[in-house]
Amino acid sequence: MFEPVLLKNVEIANGHLLSTYEAGGGYQALRKALSEYTPDEVVELVKQSNLRGRGGAGFPTGMKWSFVPKGADKPKYLCCNADEGEPGTFKDRIIMERDPHQLIEGLAVSGYAIGAETAYVYIRGEYVTAIRRLERAIAEAHEKGYLGRNVLGSDFNFAVHIHCGAGAYICGEETAMLESLEGKRAQPRLKPPFPAVAGLYASPTVINNVETLACVPHIVTRGAAWFRGIGPDKSPGPKLYCVSGQVRKPGLYELPMGIPLKELVEEHAGGPLPGRKIKAVIPGGVSAPVIPEHALEVGMDFDSLSAAGSMLGSAGVIVVDDSTCMVKVATRIIEFFHHESCGKCTPCREGLNWVVKVLRRIEAGEGAPGDLEQLDMLCKGIFGNTFCALGDGAAMGLRAALKHFREEFVVHIEEGRCPFH
Amino acid sequence: MSMREKIEQAAAAYPDQRSAIMPALVIAQKEHGHLPGPVLEEVADILGVERIWVYELATFYTLFHTEPVGKFHLQLCDNVSCMLCGSGDLLTHLETVLEIKKGDTTADGLFTLSTVECLGACEMAPVMQVGDDYHGNLDVARLDALLESLRAAAGRAAGVEHASQPMPGE
Numbered sequence: 001m002f003e004p005v006l007l008k009n010v011e012i013a014n015g016h017l018l019s020t021y022e023a024g025g026g027y028q029a030l031r032k033a034l035s036e037y038t039p040d041e042v043v044e045l046v047k048q049s050n051l052r053g054r055g056g057a058g059f060p061t062g063m064k065w066s067f068v069p070k071g072a073d074k075p076k077y078l079c080c081n082a083d084e085g086e087p088g089t090f091k092d093r094i095i096m097e098r099d100p101h102q103l104i105e106g107l108a109v110s111g112y113a114i115g116a117e118t119a120y121v122y123i124r125g126e127y128v129t130a131i132r133r134l135e136r137a138i139a140e141a142h143e144k145g146y147l148g149r150n151v152l153g154s155d156f157n158f159a160v161h162i163h164c165g166a167g168a169y170i171c172g173e174e175t176a177m178l179e180s181l182e183g184k185r186a187q188p189r190l191k192p193p194f195p196a197v198a199g200l201y202a203s204p205t206v207i208n209n210v211e212t213l214a215c216v217p218h219i220v221t222r223g224a225a226w227f228r229g230i231g232p233d234k235s236p237g238p239k240l241y242c243v244s245g246q247v248r249k250p251g252l253y254e255l256p257m258g259i260p261l262k263e264l265v266e267e268h269a270g271g272p273l274p275g276r277k278i279k280a281v282i283p284g285g286v287s288a289p290v291i292p293e294h295a296l297e298v299g300m301d302f303d304s305l306s307a308a309g310s311m312l313g314s315a316g317v318i319v320v321d322d323s324t325c326m327v328k329v330a331t332r333i334i335e336f337f338h339h340e341s342c343g344k345c346t347p348c349r350e351g352l353n354w355v356v357k358v359l360r361r362i363e364a365g366e367g368a369p370g371d372l373e374q375l376d377m378l379c380k381g382i383f384g385n386t387f388c389a390l391g392d393g394a395a396m397g398l399r400a401a402l403k404h405f406r407e408e409f410v411v412h413i414e415e416g417r418c419p420f421h
Numbered sequence: 422m423s424m425r426e427k428i429e430q431a432a433a434a435y436p437d438q439r440s441a442i443m444p445a446l447v448i449a450q451k452e453h454g455h456l457p458g459p460v461l462e463e464v465a466d467i468l469g470v471e472r473i474w475v476y477e478l479a480t481f482y483t484l485f486h487t488e489p490v491g492k493f494h495l496q497l498c499d500n501v502s503c504m505l506c507g508s509g510d511l512l513t514h515l516e517t518v519l520e521i522k523k524g525d526t527t528a529d530g531l532f533t534l535s536t537v538e539c540l541g542a543c544e545m546a547p548v549m550q551v552g553d554d555y556h557g558n559l560d561v562a563r564l565d566a567l568l569e570s571l572r573a574a575a576g577r578a579a580g581v582e583h584a585s586q587p588m589p590g591e
Contacts (some may be wrong), residue, residue: 087500087539125447125484126540128553161434164447166482169538183439183474185481201436244502244543251544286501316543318502332501336538 004254005218005238006211009099016133018140021101027146029217033109034154037220042113046216048224050236055081055172055209056285056313058235058302061216065206067196068114074203078116080107081177082123082130082210085169086285087336088316091240092210094252096123096130099214100137106213108146108158109220114206117157122177124165134162169340173388174207175199176342187344188388211240231257235301235312243269245319246276258304262296265319276321280404284313286333287393289400290320310400325420326405327412330398331359337394348391351382355398367413375402424452428467438468442478446485455486483537491526491533493571496550499536502543507560511547512536514561518568531575532568 047062199205248270432441545557
């Protein structure tokens with residue numbers, strides 16, 4: 001039985017209060033980091049742990065931190081990406097609502113490691129409860145000397161500010177988030193320069209996801225070897241899986257990286273609804289290509305899912321059963337990406353508009369011969385040709401649906417109706 | 422605290438006033454209910470930033486409303502997880518009982534009905550946000566009960582207003 005680490009306080013009453021967090025050993029990692037390690041040693045420790053970013057891309061966190069130039073004359077910033085918008089994902093909300101100090105301690109340790117005195121938590125505006133709890137937790141941490149000037153009597157100064165998003169999925173893309181923090185429309189920036197060199201206000205900036213930062217105190221307390229010992233060596237650690245859709249027990253599950261998707265869905269989340277069969281599972285939010293039922297043995301880690309032609313993404317696991325039309329699912333996913341396209345580049349802005357029109361007519365029973373070839377052509381025109389990963393995610397998802405469930409699309413066109421209605 | 426004071430306090434978190442436009446718009450929208458042109462201009466003037474910078478944010482981000490919305494903004498998620506759990510039927514039900522289409526506001530100004538992208542609460546799909554609150558695991562019966570409680574809350578608020586400030590001619 002895997003003992004939860006990240007969700008330890010989540011089920012406890014008043015888990016969001018400082019007193020609860022301290023009683024469970026909270027802020028000991030910050031104390032240890034400040035008294036026993038240099039900032040470089042914390043970076044090295046996180047490198048050794050093989051922690052990879054939990055926001056979706058899976059980039060090694062310690063390596064990302066090490067790109068921040070030493071002794072730069074500009075202030076350095078730490079930004080926390082809490083704009084959780086990938087459909088099917090709700091892990092960061094639950095951490096912030098139920099255990100906000102875990103994130104604050106992660107921010108403080110990480111800020112110390114990279115030499116930042118200021119952190120901004122970019123949190124989506126809909127998360128009102130999370131925002132209030134985090135505000136209160138920041139005030140509590142200030143009072144106790146975990147934040148502010150001379151943290152715990154050291155010469156480390158650290159402030160955390162909350163910046164509320166206002167409903168733009170694209171802010172999950174880190175450079176779009178920086179634009180938004182600077183008070184601009186959230187459109188991605190050309191890279192290089194990378195944020196580690198020139199990010200927020202053209203200063204060295206590290207952007208990490210909530211869950212990534214929440215892992216950091218545990219690595220400091222328990223060591224890199226402990227972390228690396230959970231799940232696959234190259235993609236290790238405790239992991240939060242968000243399970244939703246047509247499944248008996250939707251919810252947030254903390255389990256080792258790499259557990260088989262089948263075990264997650266069928267054992268932990270209770271399997272399909274009564275009388276239904278699982279048809280497919282989207283493993284990592286709607287950007288992640290769908291996996292058909294026969295391939296659910298795949299391990300839930302960055303490398304295994306990548307090898308299987310999908311991705312771990314934000315671990316938003318959406319279960320689809322045999323009562324559901326895959327054309328309808330694909331259409332809804334592309335409608336989402338089309339709505340959230342920032343409008344900066346043509347393949348995404350115009351291409352997705354076109355894709356939506358074709359998909360809607362197929363779902364409505366008005367598809368024509370050649371429509372599927374047109375969708376293939378459009379995916380080819382979008383994938384790899386967009387400014388950021390939004391367009392890629394849309395094209396990858398649609399390609400997988402067309403590959404694994406092409407027959408359903410064909411039936412729609414040939415019969416001139418949706419067979420599920 | 423006045424709106425100006427609240428905005429100035431929020432702006433202190435940033436080295437650049439432009440960064441404070443989003444938090445300022447949140448404050449202004451809370452104050453005015455929505456963000457008409459004159460309010461946007463006031464925000465620009467308080468922060469000392471270009472008006473166009475304020476306009477472009479107010480129209481880019483979906484949580485900012487340049488048009489009035491009802492007293493209760495019903496924001497029903499219809500993204501994939503909620504769709505799989507029946508949000509389509511809930512939308513049909515809301516449109517029927519409120520006698521409006523999505524995007525519209527009821528004649529009494531009480532309800533605006535919108536569908537929104539993923540609210541990040543898929544474990545309790547289907548889910549709807551009303552004001553600051555999430556309502557999850559919805560079905561038609563729960564939705565009806567929710568509408569009833571919102572109507573009752575509006576009635577109580579109106580009663581209090583009437584008691585303290587009688588309307589002319591009443």
